Amino acid sequence: MPINVLMPALSPTMEKGNLAKWLKKEGxxxxxxxxxxxxxxDKATMEVEAIDEGVLAKIVVPEGTADVxxxxxxxxxxxxxxxxxxxxxxxxxxGKAAEAPPKAEAPKEASKSDAPKSEAKAAGDGxxxxxxxxxxxxxxxxxxxxxxxxxxxxxxGERVFSSPLARRLAKMEGIDLSAVTGSGPHxxxxxxxxxxxxxxxxGKGAPGAAPAAAQAPAPKAAPAAAMPVGMTxxxxxxxxxxxxxxxxxxxxxxxxxxxRLAESKQTVPHFYLALDVELDxxxxxxxxxxxxxxxxxxxxxxxxxxxxxxxxxxxxxALQQVPNANAVWAGDRVLKFKHSDVGVAVAxxxxxxxxxxxxxxxxxxxxxxxxxxxxxxxxxxRKLKPEEYAxxxxxxxxxxxxxxxxxxxxINPPHGTILAVGAGEARIVAKGGQPAVVQAMTVTLxxxxxxxxxxxxxELLQAFKGLIESPMGMLV
Numbered sequence: 001m002p003i004n005v006l007m008p009a010l011s012p013t014m015e016k017g018n019l020a021k022w023l024k025k026e027g028x029x030x031x032x033x034x035x036x037x038x039x040x041x042d043k044a045t046m047e048v049e050a051i052d053e054g055v056l057a058k059i060v061v062p063e064g065t066a067d068v069x070x071x072x073x074x075x076x077x078x079x080x081x082x083x084x085x086x087x088x089x090x091x092x093x094x095g096k097a098a099e100a101p102p103k104a105e106a107p108k109e110a111s112k113s114d115a116p117k118s119e120a121k122a123a124g125d126g127x128x129x130x131x132x133x134x135x136x137x138x139x140x141x142x143x144x145x146x147x148x149x150x151x152x153x154x155x156x157g158e159r160v161f162s163s164p165l166a167r168r169l170a171k172m173e174g175i176d177l178s179a180v181t182g183s184g185p186h187x188x189x190x191x192x193x194x195x196x197x198x199x200x201x202x203g204k205g206a207p208g209a210a211p212a213a214a215q216a217p218a219p220k221a222a223p224a225a226a227m228p229v230g231m232t233x234x235x236x237x238x239x240x241x242x243x244x245x246x247x248x249x250x251x252x253x254x255x256x257x258x259x260r261l262a263e264s265k266q267t268v269p270h271f272y273l274a275l276d277v278e279l280d281x282x283x284x285x286x287x288x289x290x291x292x293x294x295x296x297x298x299x300x301x302x303x304x305x306x307x308x309x310x311x312x313x314x315x316x317x318a319l320q321q322v323p324n325a326n327a328v329w330a331g332d333r334v335l336k337f338k339h340s341d342v343g344v345a346v347a348x349x350x351x352x353x354x355x356x357x358x359x360x361x362x363x364x365x366x367x368x369x370x371x372x373x374x375x376x377x378x379x380x381x382r383k384l385k386p387e388e389y390a391x392x393x394x395x396x397x398x399x400x401x402x403x404x405x406x407x408x409x410x411i412n413p414p415h416g417t418i419l420a421v422g423a424g425e426a427r428i429v430a431k432g433g434q435p436a437v438v439q440a441m442t443v444t445l446x447x448x449x450x451x452x453x454x455x456x457x458x459e460l461l462q463a464f465k466g467l468i469e470s471p472m473g474m475l476v
Contacts, residue, residue, distance in 0.1 A: 002087045003052050005075040007068045009190060011386040014041045016067045024056045030077055044382040054079045057087035162189035168387050169194040199330055253351040261410050272408050273457050274444040275465060279424050282310055282471045283439060303366040308398050311421055312368055313474050315396060316340035316360035318463035325452050325460040328393050328414040334451055343395035344372060346379040353379040354412060356392040400424060406442040416451035420444040
């Protein structure tokens, strides 16, 4: 029975991928950990590794193929003892791999004479969705640290098959994969299963594990009524003179941004809160801290704090002061977090990333500054790993460097809020009944009303304002 290689889901938002390049050719031997192909996702170029041994018998989807749906068959591997020449691609080329019939009980062992009985197990065990972002092939052959020292097993002794993203998320959240029910192909545990287990508190050793009765998944809500569609491509083109425009095909990232933000504005009940914050104390403190930064032998300072670094830290601390606002919408419930994981919008050519500063409330300003520079640099070259831009309960979008005074940012679901930061500028205000010139900026908090009410959002902004205007507290 040949082993199916499927188009893996390499990020939480990935629905399709481009098969950029095959690194193995038909007839090549394959070992566990070998890099098979490069996949271009909606966010980055990533590598797919093998998790079984054999011979790459048939490439079903050729390199250069765009928009291959997740879980479509892309190749077949001949298992040990199987003639690679006898392996045939399914009629019609790539597509969904045939589902194996459900097993009443997983056999402990399967001999060659039991091949018909073990077909389901072979098909299930053969799904390949192991990937690691932006690593060299030699490095990718090492053991994945997120997977632990040995493959997870269920109490029955059966091996747990899971995607690399699921394994990384499980390690981050302390969730035992053997206690998670997989919804991927042939029962494979995928990222959404780990997220569901986290929500329900499922998993051995998971923090705050819920009682067994609370672990049953909640029934899915009925789909919302279909939204009216906009104008078609042909209808839009008919409005303009032929030859007066250039058509630009959307890449995966742009398609994902368009889809997610349209869904956000259609399904998330946004409201907006804005206030002005004074920056004089912050700018003075920033200047003192940067002036005191240690320098290397070439005179380069160890760090150079930006206003945005203070904004990230202030928002993280404000969420700790107003913990009920540190939450996201999860369908039929709200998830409230202990730590402040703050996303930061980074503009890149053709789109944007929102890498997340984890536990920002615990980090120093210099640490936040260094981490943000690293994440932003790798975002611009599309070298971020999925776990580096997944999650978070809020985000910061700063357009002040472009001179924008104020704006309203669109919430990135499932976040409960996003803070839009405008430019700092000299303004005339009343001080003690007299006019005075201060440096100030306008910030606007976009809020999901299902998660945060008006008074709670206002409390969060007031806490943020207090930290920005009295910034010494952020150094403690």
